[in-house]
Amino acid sequence: MSTPLDQKSLEELDATDLRLLIEDQVSECKTIDYKRTLPGRTDADRREFLHDVSSFANASGGHLLFGMKEERGIAMEILGLRDINPDQEITRLEEMLRSGLRPRIYGLQMKAVLIEEGSWVLVLRIPRSWNPPHQVTFQSDMRFSARGLTGKYLMDVDELRSTLEVSDVLGERARNFRLERIAKVKAGETPSEEIDGAHIVLHLLPLSAFTGKRRLDFARGAGHWPFDPPPFMGSGFSSRYCFEGYAFTSGYPKVDTYRLYFRSGAMEYVDFRPSHIGQNDRFDRMLPSTVIEKITRQNLEHALITAKTLELEPPAFLSLSMAGAKGWIWAAGDRFLQREVPFDRDPLLFSEQFVESFDGDIEGLLKALVDPVWHAAGWEQSPNFIEGKWAPDHR
Structure with a gap:
């Protein structure tokens, strides 16, 4: 199913497009993942975020949307991210990606979509990589993730070799x-x-x-x-x-x-x-x-x-x-x-x-x-x- 995420440049994406995801009951899949909140500042949160992003790049690419509520994988509500500085958060996530993945993923794009005054959804667009696999190196994690229809998973030796x-x-x-x-x-x-x-x-x-x-x-x-x-x-x-x-x-x-x-x-x-x-x-x-x-x-x-x-x-x-x-x-x-x-x-x-x-x-x-x-x-x-x-x- 085609969505506004696939049809528009990230610069053109707005709140109406995100509401269409709810109206059309677009579910999480190999190329879409909804998150209620931004990654926290704990090591576990950072590691989870790096595996999320690398799993998209190692597969078909896709979108991470922060500030969206889902139930059973289906988009249900725009919660919005409040009390944040969008530019600072984008900078924080970019730094995490630069230092926590090897090799770097190029072509990543982020945009904070304004929903209403003081409320945002942060959209991260991840391209399919042409020089995979990308490895999570944060705290010597050294593992590789990919995505299937039900979400991310750790790659086994055979898939890594392939x-x-x-x-x-x-x-x-x-x-x-x-x-x-x-x-x-x-x-x-x-x-x-x-x-x-x-x-x-x-x-x-x-x-x-x-x-x-x-x-x-x-x-x-x-x-x-x-x-x-x-x-x-x-x-x-x-x-x-x-x-x-x-x-x-x-x-x-x-x-x-x-x-x-x-x-x-x-x-x-x-x-x-x-x-x-x-x-x-x-x-x-x-x-x-x-x-x-x-x-x-x-x-x-x-x-x-x-x-x-x-x-x-x-x-x-x-x-x-x-x-x-x-x-x-x-x-x-x-x-x-x-x-x-x-x-x-x-x-x-x-x-x-x-x-x-x-x-x-x-x-x-x-x-x-x-x-x-x-x-x-x-x-x-x-x-x-x-x-x-x-x-x-x-x-």
């Missing part, structure tokens, strides 16, 4: 997707019409994209549009629907740079460097490090913003790759730092980063992406960072 296997499968699908896409880039089976050159590829791959349950609709007005045109597209870029979803392309006389957004939620940012530049052989097959880092930073920032705009769920794999760069030189851009060590393989699949939140540290993620490129070129690390901040002009 949940871990599902998480591993999603990760493997994401890695295989990356390999397949790099092979297509090398074969010219992408929006890029250029082959003779180096392609720098950034992938942001939410694990939810590999469940088979996510399908974005990029039709205007369909809820997944618009999102801002990506950076570094050059003049005269164009955008269009395509087999995979939606693409932004640019390049002259051939398309060489593109941004591809898959209906599954996967994202691919590709920049092209031609193998010959002008008449000076000295600059042939050279990758300007500072320019590539700048492009990567802008693409990374845009990808994370787009993921939030499209309401994709973390976590995700983030990766940087190069196709066609064997024999190319990573140019440091400083006469005191020149070192000509050509890349020795193709493709270059640099290490993946596991992104737990789309509000992550851009500078930290950038450094994690580009340092392996410098390693492959014979350097210890990128010299363009000062105390963790990207500062290419400091030298």
Whole structure:
């Protein structure tokens, strides 16, 4: 049975929607749990709350509603929470969740719905997690909970193993997707019409994209549009629907740079460097490090913003790759730092980063992406960072 909890964003939810739960006699189930009061401050109350939340995340997601009376599992009355400061209570619960669960559950939302003056219902929306299982770690509890039709229960060894296997499968699908896409880039089976050159590829791959349950609709007005045109597209870029979803392309006389957004939620940012530049052989097959880092930073920032705009769920794999760069030189851009060590393989699949939140540290993620490129070129690390901040002009 569909309820307002399923049909509305949390921001839109109001007292009328909660009263409908009573009118329709909506019962507790795998995705709904009613609580008369907020979690108390005892250790037992805190532990119970953590198991409640993790049980939803380890199953199908759902809602906890505090300030609701139920009888035999059926919503009967809005009791309301009185004499509370809603903001302070939300902060308290958030702190409990941050410190009491491992790994953290991202995408949690809370709202205090005003029922009448001085009376609230606190609604906690818990997403289904794509990197389960989540363990209660408070006071070394170290147990795992899930939910069935009759409520939460402790997971046994077989179910825990099965949940871990599902998480591993999603990760493997994401890695295989990356390999397949790099092979297509090398074969010219992408929006890029250029082959003779180096392609720098950034992938942001939410694990939810590999469940088979996510399908974005990029039709205007369909809820997944618009999102801002990506950076570094050059003049005269164009955008269009395509087999995979939606693409932004640019390049002259051939398309060489593109941004591809898959209906599954996967994202691919590709920049092209031609193998010959002008008449000076000295600059042939050279990758300007500072320019590539700048492009990567802008693409990374845009990808994370787009993921939030499209309401994709973390976590995700983030990766940087190069196709066609064997024999190319990573140019440091400083006469005191020149070192000509050509890349020795193709493709270059640099290490993946596991992104737990789309509000992550851009500078930290950038450094994690580009340092392996410098390693492959014979350097210890990128010299363009000062105390963790990207500062290419400091030298």
